[in-house]
Amino acid sequence: MTENPGSEILHYTAFSADPGGGNRAGVVLDASGFDERRMLAVAADLGYSESAFLTARPGEGAYAIRYFSPKAEVSFCGHATVAAAVALAERDGPGELEFATAAGPVPVSVVREDGELRATLTSVEPYVEDADPADVAEALAALDWAAADLDPALPPRIAYAGARHLVLAAATRARLADLDYDFARLEALMRRLGLTTVQLVRRESEHTFHVRDPFPVGGVVEDPATGAAAAAFGAYARELGAVPSAAVLTLHQGADMGRPGTLTVELRDGDARVRVSGTAARIG
Structure with missing residues:
Protein backbone atom coordinates (compact mmCIF):
# COMPACT_ATOMS: atom_id res chain seq x y z
CA MET A 1 0.00 0.00 0.00
CA SER A 123 0.15 32.73 21.64
CA VAL A 124 -1.94 31.29 24.41
CA GLU A 125 -2.45 33.48 27.48
CA PRO A 126 1.03 34.24 28.89
CA TYR A 127 2.25 34.70 32.44
CA VAL A 128 5.42 35.95 34.11
CA GLU A 129 6.62 34.88 37.55
CA ASP A 130 9.56 35.59 39.82
CA ALA A 131 12.61 33.36 39.51
CA ASP A 132 14.02 31.92 42.73
CA PRO A 133 17.42 33.55 43.41
CA ALA A 134 18.93 30.12 44.13
CA ASP A 135 17.74 28.85 40.74
CA VAL A 136 19.15 31.93 39.02
CA ALA A 137 22.48 31.38 40.78
CA GLU A 138 22.51 27.76 39.58
CA ALA A 139 21.71 28.83 36.01
CA LEU A 140 24.54 31.38 36.10
CA ALA A 141 26.94 28.74 37.41
CA ALA A 142 25.96 26.34 34.62
CA LEU A 143 26.44 29.12 32.06
CA ASP A 144 29.71 30.23 33.69
CA TRP A 145 28.30 33.74 34.04
CA ALA A 146 28.92 36.02 37.00
CA ALA A 147 26.10 37.97 38.63
CA ALA A 148 27.78 41.11 37.25
CA ASP A 149 27.19 39.75 33.73
CA LEU A 150 23.44 40.43 34.12
CA ASP A 151 21.69 43.62 33.07
CA PRO A 152 20.01 45.01 36.22
CA ALA A 153 17.42 46.82 34.09
CA LEU A 154 16.03 43.45 32.94
CA PRO A 155 15.89 41.19 36.02
CA PRO A 156 15.55 37.39 35.78
CA ARG A 157 12.04 36.03 35.46
CA ILE A 158 10.30 32.88 34.29
CA ALA A 159 7.98 33.65 31.36
CA TYR A 160 5.39 31.47 29.66
CA ALA A 161 3.46 31.77 26.41
CA GLY A 162 2.93 28.09 25.68
CA ALA A 163 6.20 26.89 27.21
CA ARG A 164 8.27 28.02 30.21
CA HIS A 165 11.54 29.92 29.76
CA LEU A 166 13.97 31.46 32.20
CA VAL A 167 14.83 34.94 30.91
CA LEU A 168 18.35 36.18 31.68
CA ALA A 169 19.54 39.50 30.24
CA ALA A 170 23.23 39.98 29.48
CA ALA A 171 24.93 43.25 30.39
CA THR A 172 26.98 43.26 27.16
CA ARG A 173 26.74 41.89 23.64
CA ALA A 174 30.12 40.21 24.13
CA ARG A 175 28.77 38.27 27.10
CA LEU A 176 25.85 37.02 25.02
CA ALA A 177 28.14 36.07 22.13
CA ASP A 178 30.36 33.92 24.34
CA LEU A 179 28.18 30.89 25.06
CA ASP A 180 29.95 27.81 26.44
CA TYR A 181 27.93 26.12 29.16
CA ASP A 182 27.73 22.95 31.25
CA PHE A 183 25.18 20.95 29.26
CA ALA A 184 24.31 18.37 31.94
CA ARG A 185 24.14 20.90 34.78
CA LEU A 186 21.85 23.29 32.91
CA GLU A 187 19.69 20.41 31.68
CA ALA A 188 19.19 19.16 35.25
CA LEU A 189 18.09 22.61 36.44
CA MET A 190 15.74 23.06 33.49
CA ARG A 191 14.09 19.69 34.03
CA ARG A 192 13.55 20.47 37.69
CA LEU A 193 11.93 23.82 36.82
CA GLY A 194 9.98 22.57 33.79
CA LEU A 195 11.79 24.92 31.41
CA THR A 196 11.92 24.52 27.64
CA THR A 197 14.82 26.93 27.02
CA VAL A 198 16.81 29.59 28.80
CA GLN A 199 16.15 32.85 26.96
CA LEU A 200 19.39 34.86 26.96
CA VAL A 201 18.81 38.47 25.92
CA ARG A 202 20.83 41.59 25.14
CA ARG A 203 19.02 44.85 24.51
CA GLU A 204 20.32 46.82 21.52
CA SER A 205 17.75 49.63 21.46
CA GLU A 206 14.24 50.45 22.63
CA HIS A 207 12.58 47.85 20.41
CA THR A 208 15.49 45.67 19.24
CA PHE A 209 17.04 42.72 21.07
CA HIS A 210 19.56 39.97 20.43
CA VAL A 211 18.64 36.57 21.88
CA ARG A 212 20.06 33.06 22.28
CA ASP A 213 18.37 29.92 23.61
CA PRO A 214 20.25 26.98 25.12
CA PHE A 215 18.04 23.89 24.73
CA PRO A 216 19.74 20.93 26.46
CA VAL A 217 16.41 19.37 27.51
CA GLY A 218 15.69 18.85 23.81
CA GLY A 219 19.08 17.29 23.18
CA VAL A 220 20.24 20.40 21.32
CA VAL A 221 23.00 22.74 22.49
CA GLU A 222 21.27 25.84 21.14
CA ASP A 223 18.03 26.67 19.34
CA PRO A 224 18.76 29.02 16.39
CA ALA A 225 15.40 30.87 16.36
CA THR A 226 12.83 30.31 19.08
CA GLY A 227 9.26 31.50 18.52
CA ALA A 228 7.90 30.18 21.82
CA ALA A 229 10.63 32.00 23.74
CA ALA A 230 10.05 35.14 21.67
CA ALA A 231 6.38 35.13 22.69
CA ALA A 232 7.33 34.57 26.33
CA PHE A 233 9.87 37.39 26.12
CA GLY A 234 7.24 39.75 24.74
CA ALA A 235 5.07 39.02 27.77
CA TYR A 236 8.11 39.48 30.06
CA ALA A 237 9.13 42.81 28.54
CA ARG A 238 5.60 44.17 28.79
CA GLU A 239 5.12 42.91 32.37
CA LEU A 240 8.32 44.66 33.49
CA GLY A 241 7.41 47.88 31.69
CA ALA A 242 10.58 47.55 29.61
CA VAL A 243 8.55 48.25 26.46
CA PRO A 244 5.18 49.94 25.84
CA SER A 245 2.05 47.84 26.30
CA ALA A 246 1.49 48.16 22.55
CA ALA A 247 4.74 47.69 20.65
CA VAL A 248 6.49 45.83 17.84
CA LEU A 249 9.81 44.29 18.85
CA THR A 250 12.52 42.85 16.62
CA LEU A 251 14.51 39.90 17.93
CA HIS A 252 17.71 38.84 16.16
CA GLN A 253 18.77 35.27 16.80
CA GLY A 254 21.15 32.74 15.30
CA ALA A 255 23.87 35.12 14.08
CA ASP A 256 26.33 33.75 16.65
CA MET A 257 25.65 30.27 15.25
CA GLY A 258 25.99 31.30 11.60
CA ARG A 259 22.22 30.89 11.07
CA PRO A 260 20.78 34.42 11.35
CA GLY A 261 17.04 34.83 11.71
CA THR A 262 14.59 37.59 12.58
CA LEU A 263 11.53 37.27 14.79
CA THR A 264 8.90 40.01 15.01
CA VAL A 265 7.00 40.25 18.29
CA GLU A 266 3.81 42.31 18.49
CA LEU A 267 2.10 43.44 21.70
CA ARG A 268 -1.40 44.90 21.58
CA ASP A 269 -3.36 46.91 24.13
CA GLY A 270 -6.30 45.00 25.53
CA ASP A 271 -4.95 41.59 24.50
CA ALA A 272 -2.52 39.76 26.78
CA ARG A 273 -1.60 37.31 24.06
CA VAL A 274 1.61 37.84 22.08
CA ARG A 275 1.95 37.64 18.32
CA VAL A 276 5.13 36.32 16.73
CA SER A 277 5.72 36.43 12.99
CA GLY A 278 8.34 35.45 10.48
CA THR A 279 9.06 33.92 7.12
CA ALA A 280 10.02 30.33 6.32
CA ALA A 281 11.71 28.52 3.45
CA ARG A 282 11.72 24.93 2.30
CA ILE A 283 15.08 23.18 2.37
CA GLY A 284 16.00 20.95 -0.54
Whole structure:
Protein backbone atom coordinates (compact mmCIF):
# COMPACT_ATOMS: atom_id res chain seq x y z
CA MET A 1 0.00 0.00 0.00
CA THR A 2 1.32 3.45 -0.91
CA GLU A 3 1.70 5.80 2.03
CA ASN A 4 -0.33 9.01 2.07
CA PRO A 5 1.70 11.69 0.22
CA GLY A 6 0.83 14.10 3.04
CA SER A 7 2.91 11.98 5.40
CA GLU A 8 6.10 13.01 3.58
CA ILE A 9 8.68 14.50 5.93
CA LEU A 10 9.29 18.06 4.74
CA HIS A 11 12.30 20.15 5.72
CA TYR A 12 11.87 23.87 6.44
CA THR A 13 13.73 26.68 8.08
CA ALA A 14 11.73 29.30 9.99
CA PHE A 15 12.31 32.99 10.71
CA SER A 16 14.44 33.32 7.60
CA ALA A 17 13.73 33.31 3.87
CA ASP A 18 17.24 31.91 3.35
CA PRO A 19 17.50 28.12 3.78
CA GLY A 20 20.91 28.71 5.34
CA GLY A 21 19.48 30.86 8.13
CA GLY A 22 16.83 30.56 10.81
CA ASN A 23 15.80 27.40 12.64
CA ARG A 24 15.19 24.13 10.82
CA ALA A 25 12.14 21.97 11.47
CA GLY A 26 10.71 18.79 10.11
CA VAL A 27 7.06 19.07 9.06
CA VAL A 28 4.59 16.26 8.42
CA LEU A 29 1.31 17.68 7.08
CA ASP A 30 -0.64 14.45 7.63
CA ALA A 31 0.63 12.53 10.63
CA SER A 32 -2.62 10.62 11.15
CA GLY A 33 -0.73 7.35 10.70
CA PHE A 34 2.06 8.28 13.13
CA ASP A 35 2.12 7.15 16.75
CA GLU A 36 4.26 8.84 19.42
CA ARG A 37 7.13 6.41 18.94
CA ARG A 38 7.32 7.15 15.22
CA MET A 39 7.09 10.92 15.74
CA LEU A 40 9.94 10.80 18.24
CA ALA A 41 12.00 8.57 15.94
CA VAL A 42 11.54 11.00 13.03
CA ALA A 43 12.49 13.97 15.22
CA ALA A 44 15.55 12.17 16.56
CA ASP A 45 16.64 11.11 13.08
CA LEU A 46 16.31 14.67 11.73
CA GLY A 47 18.15 16.13 14.70
CA TYR A 48 16.40 19.49 14.41
CA SER A 49 15.46 21.24 17.63
CA GLU A 50 11.80 20.40 16.91
CA SER A 51 9.61 18.82 14.26
CA ALA A 52 5.86 19.33 13.79
CA PHE A 53 3.25 16.64 13.11
CA LEU A 54 -0.20 17.73 11.94
CA THR A 55 -3.55 15.97 11.81
CA ALA A 56 -6.58 17.59 10.17
CA ARG A 57 -9.55 18.41 12.40
CA PRO A 58 -13.14 19.31 11.46
CA GLY A 59 -13.36 22.85 10.14
CA GLU A 60 -11.50 24.80 7.48
CA GLY A 61 -7.85 25.37 8.35
CA ALA A 62 -8.13 23.40 11.62
CA TYR A 63 -5.33 21.05 12.66
CA ALA A 64 -4.06 19.28 15.72
CA ILE A 65 -0.32 19.74 15.96
CA ARG A 66 2.31 17.99 18.07
CA TYR A 67 5.95 18.94 18.48
CA PHE A 68 8.88 16.63 19.18
CA SER A 69 12.50 17.43 19.91
CA PRO A 70 15.11 14.67 19.42
CA LYS A 71 14.50 13.71 23.07
CA ALA A 72 10.85 14.32 23.94
CA GLU A 73 7.52 15.90 23.09
CA VAL A 74 7.30 19.68 23.60
CA SER A 75 4.08 21.49 24.56
CA PHE A 76 4.54 24.31 22.06
CA CYS A 77 7.12 25.32 19.47
CA GLY A 78 6.98 28.63 17.62
CA HIS A 79 9.39 28.01 14.79
CA ALA A 80 7.85 24.66 13.86
CA THR A 81 4.42 26.37 13.94
CA VAL A 82 5.63 28.99 11.47
CA ALA A 83 7.24 26.32 9.28
CA ALA A 84 4.08 24.19 9.28
CA ALA A 85 1.85 27.18 8.51
CA VAL A 86 4.00 28.22 5.55
CA ALA A 87 4.08 24.62 4.30
CA LEU A 88 0.27 24.54 4.39
CA ALA A 89 0.08 27.92 2.64
CA GLU A 90 2.37 26.69 -0.12
CA ARG A 91 0.03 23.76 -0.63
CA ASP A 92 -3.35 25.43 -0.06
CA GLY A 93 -2.73 29.16 -0.32
CA PRO A 94 -2.45 31.86 2.37
CA GLY A 95 -5.21 32.22 4.93
CA GLU A 96 -6.30 31.60 8.50
CA LEU A 97 -5.36 28.47 10.44
CA GLU A 98 -6.22 27.17 13.88
CA PHE A 99 -3.70 24.85 15.53
CA ALA A 100 -4.76 22.79 18.54
CA THR A 101 -1.59 22.42 20.63
CA ALA A 102 -0.97 20.78 24.00
CA ALA A 103 -0.76 24.32 25.44
CA GLY A 104 -4.10 25.41 23.93
CA PRO A 105 -5.44 26.86 20.66
CA VAL A 106 -2.96 28.87 18.58
CA PRO A 107 -4.42 30.86 15.65
CA VAL A 108 -2.03 31.45 12.76
CA SER A 109 -2.47 33.85 9.86
CA VAL A 110 -0.41 33.49 6.69
CA VAL A 111 -0.12 36.30 4.15
CA ARG A 112 2.06 36.94 1.12
CA GLU A 113 4.21 40.05 1.42
CA ASP A 114 6.70 41.12 -1.26
CA GLY A 115 6.58 37.66 -2.78
CA GLU A 116 7.25 35.87 0.52
CA LEU A 117 4.87 33.98 2.78
CA ARG A 118 4.81 35.32 6.36
CA ALA A 119 3.11 33.52 9.22
CA THR A 120 1.90 35.19 12.41
CA LEU A 121 1.00 33.04 15.39
CA THR A 122 -1.02 34.27 18.38
CA SER A 123 0.15 32.73 21.64
CA VAL A 124 -1.94 31.29 24.41
CA GLU A 125 -2.45 33.48 27.48
CA PRO A 126 1.03 34.24 28.89
CA TYR A 127 2.25 34.70 32.44
CA VAL A 128 5.42 35.95 34.11
CA GLU A 129 6.62 34.88 37.55
CA ASP A 130 9.56 35.59 39.82
CA ALA A 131 12.61 33.36 39.51
CA ASP A 132 14.02 31.92 42.73
CA PRO A 133 17.42 33.55 43.41
CA ALA A 134 18.93 30.12 44.13
CA ASP A 135 17.74 28.85 40.74
CA VAL A 136 19.15 31.93 39.02
CA ALA A 137 22.48 31.38 40.78
CA GLU A 138 22.51 27.76 39.58
CA ALA A 139 21.71 28.83 36.01
CA LEU A 140 24.54 31.38 36.10
CA ALA A 141 26.94 28.74 37.41
CA ALA A 142 25.96 26.34 34.62
CA LEU A 143 26.44 29.12 32.06
CA ASP A 144 29.71 30.23 33.69
CA TRP A 145 28.30 33.74 34.04
CA ALA A 146 28.92 36.02 37.00
CA ALA A 147 26.10 37.97 38.63
CA ALA A 148 27.78 41.11 37.25
CA ASP A 149 27.19 39.75 33.73
CA LEU A 150 23.44 40.43 34.12
CA ASP A 151 21.69 43.62 33.07
CA PRO A 152 20.01 45.01 36.22
CA ALA A 153 17.42 46.82 34.09
CA LEU A 154 16.03 43.45 32.94
CA PRO A 155 15.89 41.19 36.02
CA PRO A 156 15.55 37.39 35.78
CA ARG A 157 12.04 36.03 35.46
CA ILE A 158 10.30 32.88 34.29
CA ALA A 159 7.98 33.65 31.36
CA TYR A 160 5.39 31.47 29.66
CA ALA A 161 3.46 31.77 26.41
CA GLY A 162 2.93 28.09 25.68
CA ALA A 163 6.20 26.89 27.21
CA ARG A 164 8.27 28.02 30.21
CA HIS A 165 11.54 29.92 29.76
CA LEU A 166 13.97 31.46 32.20
CA VAL A 167 14.83 34.94 30.91
CA LEU A 168 18.35 36.18 31.68
CA ALA A 169 19.54 39.50 30.24
CA ALA A 170 23.23 39.98 29.48
CA ALA A 171 24.93 43.25 30.39
CA THR A 172 26.98 43.26 27.16
CA ARG A 173 26.74 41.89 23.64
CA ALA A 174 30.12 40.21 24.13
CA ARG A 175 28.77 38.27 27.10
CA LEU A 176 25.85 37.02 25.02
CA ALA A 177 28.14 36.07 22.13
CA ASP A 178 30.36 33.92 24.34
CA LEU A 179 28.18 30.89 25.06
CA ASP A 180 29.95 27.81 26.44
CA TYR A 181 27.93 26.12 29.16
CA ASP A 182 27.73 22.95 31.25
CA PHE A 183 25.18 20.95 29.26
CA ALA A 184 24.31 18.37 31.94
CA ARG A 185 24.14 20.90 34.78
CA LEU A 186 21.85 23.29 32.91
CA GLU A 187 19.69 20.41 31.68
CA ALA A 188 19.19 19.16 35.25
CA LEU A 189 18.09 22.61 36.44
CA MET A 190 15.74 23.06 33.49
CA ARG A 191 14.09 19.69 34.03
CA ARG A 192 13.55 20.47 37.69
CA LEU A 193 11.93 23.82 36.82
CA GLY A 194 9.98 22.57 33.79
CA LEU A 195 11.79 24.92 31.41
CA THR A 196 11.92 24.52 27.64
CA THR A 197 14.82 26.93 27.02
CA VAL A 198 16.81 29.59 28.80
CA GLN A 199 16.15 32.85 26.96
CA LEU A 200 19.39 34.86 26.96
CA VAL A 201 18.81 38.47 25.92
CA ARG A 202 20.83 41.59 25.14
CA ARG A 203 19.02 44.85 24.51
CA GLU A 204 20.32 46.82 21.52
CA SER A 205 17.75 49.63 21.46
CA GLU A 206 14.24 50.45 22.63
CA HIS A 207 12.58 47.85 20.41
CA THR A 208 15.49 45.67 19.24
CA PHE A 209 17.04 42.72 21.07
CA HIS A 210 19.56 39.97 20.43
CA VAL A 211 18.64 36.57 21.88
CA ARG A 212 20.06 33.06 22.28
CA ASP A 213 18.37 29.92 23.61
CA PRO A 214 20.25 26.98 25.12
CA PHE A 215 18.04 23.89 24.73
CA PRO A 216 19.74 20.93 26.46
CA VAL A 217 16.41 19.37 27.51
CA GLY A 218 15.69 18.85 23.81
CA GLY A 219 19.08 17.29 23.18
CA VAL A 220 20.24 20.40 21.32
CA VAL A 221 23.00 22.74 22.49
CA GLU A 222 21.27 25.84 21.14
CA ASP A 223 18.03 26.67 19.34
CA PRO A 224 18.76 29.02 16.39
CA ALA A 225 15.40 30.87 16.36
CA THR A 226 12.83 30.31 19.08
CA GLY A 227 9.26 31.50 18.52
CA ALA A 228 7.90 30.18 21.82
CA ALA A 229 10.63 32.00 23.74
CA ALA A 230 10.05 35.14 21.67
CA ALA A 231 6.38 35.13 22.69
CA ALA A 232 7.33 34.57 26.33
CA PHE A 233 9.87 37.39 26.12
CA GLY A 234 7.24 39.75 24.74
CA ALA A 235 5.07 39.02 27.77
CA TYR A 236 8.11 39.48 30.06
CA ALA A 237 9.13 42.81 28.54
CA ARG A 238 5.60 44.17 28.79
CA GLU A 239 5.12 42.91 32.37
CA LEU A 240 8.32 44.66 33.49
CA GLY A 241 7.41 47.88 31.69
CA ALA A 242 10.58 47.55 29.61
CA VAL A 243 8.55 48.25 26.46
CA PRO A 244 5.18 49.94 25.84
CA SER A 245 2.05 47.84 26.30
CA ALA A 246 1.49 48.16 22.55
CA ALA A 247 4.74 47.69 20.65
CA VAL A 248 6.49 45.83 17.84
CA LEU A 249 9.81 44.29 18.85
CA THR A 250 12.52 42.85 16.62
CA LEU A 251 14.51 39.90 17.93
CA HIS A 252 17.71 38.84 16.16
CA GLN A 253 18.77 35.27 16.80
CA GLY A 254 21.15 32.74 15.30
CA ALA A 255 23.87 35.12 14.08
CA ASP A 256 26.33 33.75 16.65
CA MET A 257 25.65 30.27 15.25
CA GLY A 258 25.99 31.30 11.60
CA ARG A 259 22.22 30.89 11.07
CA PRO A 260 20.78 34.42 11.35
CA GLY A 261 17.04 34.83 11.71
CA THR A 262 14.59 37.59 12.58
CA LEU A 263 11.53 37.27 14.79
CA THR A 264 8.90 40.01 15.01
CA VAL A 265 7.00 40.25 18.29
CA GLU A 266 3.81 42.31 18.49
CA LEU A 267 2.10 43.44 21.70
CA ARG A 268 -1.40 44.90 21.58
CA ASP A 269 -3.36 46.91 24.13
CA GLY A 270 -6.30 45.00 25.53
CA ASP A 271 -4.95 41.59 24.50
CA ALA A 272 -2.52 39.76 26.78
CA ARG A 273 -1.60 37.31 24.06
CA VAL A 274 1.61 37.84 22.08
CA ARG A 275 1.95 37.64 18.32
CA VAL A 276 5.13 36.32 16.73
CA SER A 277 5.72 36.43 12.99
CA GLY A 278 8.34 35.45 10.48
CA THR A 279 9.06 33.92 7.12
CA ALA A 280 10.02 30.33 6.32
CA ALA A 281 11.71 28.52 3.45
CA ARG A 282 11.72 24.93 2.30
CA ILE A 283 15.08 23.18 2.37
CA GLY A 284 16.00 20.95 -0.54
